[in-house]
Amino acid sequence: MSVERFSYDNQSPKLFALATIFWGVVAMLVGLTIAIQLYVPALNLGIPYTTFGRLRPLHTNAAIFAFVGNAIFAGIYYSLQRISKARMYSDVLSKIHFWGWQLIIVAAAVTLVSGITTSKEYAELEWPIDIAIAVVWVVFGWNMIGTLVKRREKHIYVAAWFYIATFVTVAVLHIGNSIELPVSFLKSYPVYAGVQDALVQWWYGHNAVAFFLTTPFLGLMYYFLPKAANRPIFSYKLSIVHFWSLIFIYIWAGPHHLLYTALPNWAQSLGTAFSIMLWMPSWGGMLNGLLTLRGAWDKVRDDPVLKFLVVSITAYGMATFEGPMLALKNVNAIAHYTDWIPAHVHVGTLGWNGFMTFGVLYWMIPKLFKTKLYSKKLATAHFWIGTLGIITWVIPMWWSGITQSLMWKEFTPLGLLKYPNFLETVLQIIPMYIIRSVGGTLYFVGMLMLTYNLIKTMKLGSFAKNEDAEAPALVMGENKLRRGMAHRWLESKPILFTVATFIVISIGGLVEIVPTYLIKSNIPTIASVKPYSPLELQGRDVYISEGCNNCHSQLIRPFRSEVERYGEYSKAGEFVYDHPFLWGSKRTGPDLARIGGKYSDMWHYLHMQNPRQMSPGSIMPEYPWLLENRLDVESTPAKISVMRKLGVPYPEGYEGKAIADLNKQANSIADALLDNGIIVEPDAEIIALIAYLQRLGTDIKTKVAETK
């Protein structure tokens, strides 16, 4: 058996690790800023670029794709080479991957703060960036599978199974959810509308959590935990069972983000049922991690790396138990739209992703730089301040979520809402927002400690781009499929493994999404629901651009308390022309599904100018630029034309009349405002936004009145 000499590429993991640290600081700083904006709205400095609706997507994208994304790649580029006993397939692909990904992040940051967004959560980037993501992602997959094909290890290790699942599924999700028709270079509309768009979005959104925040980190855990603890993996069988069950079941659970909405009941129930079944497959990873530490718990006391990994895995266990519980409809009825959901998410991101990343970095950077960690004490201090930060973040948000939800639902003995004014329920939880931002600050300080510690470590050591290694050449020899050894056989076939993974993750999505297209009865149409007027359509795009959907839902759930507060509950047929859907997922402010006609145009004008004029104590930012900015009226015909292609029944040739209709409606609104002493240009963005808000939910009101 000949021994082959080769070298590991240490440059790629190093670059990705540096990017992780840099973007981690950025993402957390933005997060902290918006956390404080919730009780100091003026912190947006009065300019659009730093307003909550634009910074919130920046925070989520930076945290998920920049911080966690780079951490995944750093860990994969380090571990994959070593478990495959091979250098990465191509240095050129590695370079394209690294710089391509960073460029995408920069493009994302610039477009998001400029108000260029699709509004779909964690998929806000516009179509040119979507294409770039797809290309770079394929480069990553190609590089990874290429490495696996030319490996010197006969079988592929469980960490790589999770990496493969990550690559395949994120590719499918990203492409599936980003199918959109461009209107211009930086504007597009998704092909899906209303209920279907919601379903596709949360098939994507939920599984972005699954296959971007969960599976790659399980892979990292399977490499870095046994390395750091120097213990064998507890159970190979458990690895197999929880890997396949996890990737199969996860895909189905997306609809639990849409419980009690206009989504058909059967799809909601599938979401609940599969979420419950997801509990043990998720816990399989936690068990295999924690039980691997048997006999090594004494090391946990001394080693900050293991401390981070243990708390990370524990946080994963907590979040994946809470998840199925939140998917029960009666729990969801309380938790949905409240701060409970960010609390749940941040156990995962701060605990599982953040702490795992920190553990990996503290272990990997000294290895790459052939030295010891600069300060173990500082790392331990980071661990404690980080843990305190998570607790101080999450607990107040649990309380505020439950408190606010119960206030929304409470009736007086006379049968009236006890807190009819939404603002009262917000003012109640502001102290919780303040405590939460203290937690965030602690966590951020920990991140700075890590940055300092690792920079010092790098200065202490010496880095070589290539690390020499040797391993026997791969001899496949006899590789027959034997009874009881089928999985072992599959582990030696990376391409087949990838195909099998693809099949397993495709089933759930197909079963849930295809019927909502093919079976008419899933979305009963309503005759009185008509397409938006050109001005309303433009106003809707202003709403999207400002990110209003980050704080305002547009979906009234079928509860007496919501119907009393907002009006008749939302029906599937009301959203058939909504490309994209704007149901939202969080009510920092009240629901707007039926805001149309509730207040006067003048009220909206004054409220946008300064919300506190109309609602003293409101935490909504001011939007003075909407009163000044001119609408891009010329884009109207193109928008109408794309909408018709997507199936919205604007009459043939309406493009020619659209601008005239738009001006007519805008003038009538501006004239009416003038009667009340407000001077505003008819082509100001505020006019379009008012037209859109006044239209919201009114189509069905007329219908209800007729039937009564």
Add this chain to the structure above:
Amino acid sequence: MKNIKTYIWAILGFFLLFFSSPIFAESNSGGNTAEAIIEVIVAVTVFFVAFILWLALVYSEKNDFEGKTFLQPFKNFMQAINKSIPIEEENKILLDHDYDGIKELNNKIPPWYNAIFVGTVIFAVVYMINYHVIGSGNVQEDEYAEEVRLAAVQQKLLSESGKLIDESTVKFVDDPAALANGKEIFIKHCAACHGLKGEGLVGPNFADDYWIHGNTAKDIFKTIKYGVVAKGMPTWSSQLSPNDMQDVGSYIITLRGTNPPNQKAPQGKLYKYDENAQKGAEDKGKKKNI
């Protein structure tokens, strides 16, 4: 077949755990569920605090990870429920896998893990059959209809008991407590559009004698209760109780002639102020100069 027995018990235990708790009943009526959730949260918190205390005890045994007093029972317990091979004997189940020095053991999957997994699958099947095959569970539309029906029954009882004021029984009240309450509500809900002193802003002026929808206690009550949605006046019946609407209506009547600064130009028709109509029939005796 000891194994199967364990399974059956574990699955039964799993179902008991769930079905014994009201958290599982599909219903969104706030009260009970909320209490159940808080109970669970408290229980979990207590459990975690106990666990942390126990950990502190374990770690106080300086460097004693052979675990004489506190750790050994836990180790025994974990071994028993996980059916894992003790560390000392793990060489027997060490597989020949080696990835960059990482080895793998061939421990059995813990039986409780399998039991709960099977339990959740059974639950999921029962759940789907219940709601979508037999149809015995309430889907959300039925749930909503039931919630509304119960509220209507309650509402009917209330109005029969005479506790609910409506436009036929409303009257002007001049008792100071009621007017103070009216003023408070006015500042909170009405001042944004009608001005802090009722001078008018988005909405009309209350200090003059011009009214768009009438100036009697009954007219004002109706305007508040049902709103004038086309003109931007919201419907307040879902936000204010009938008593509150009567109080704020009465307060508005008292604003007449207060002559606040920055008054909005008159809107609507000139109405004659008729104190009798405001105070209602039973006040006829007490006449005041206007």
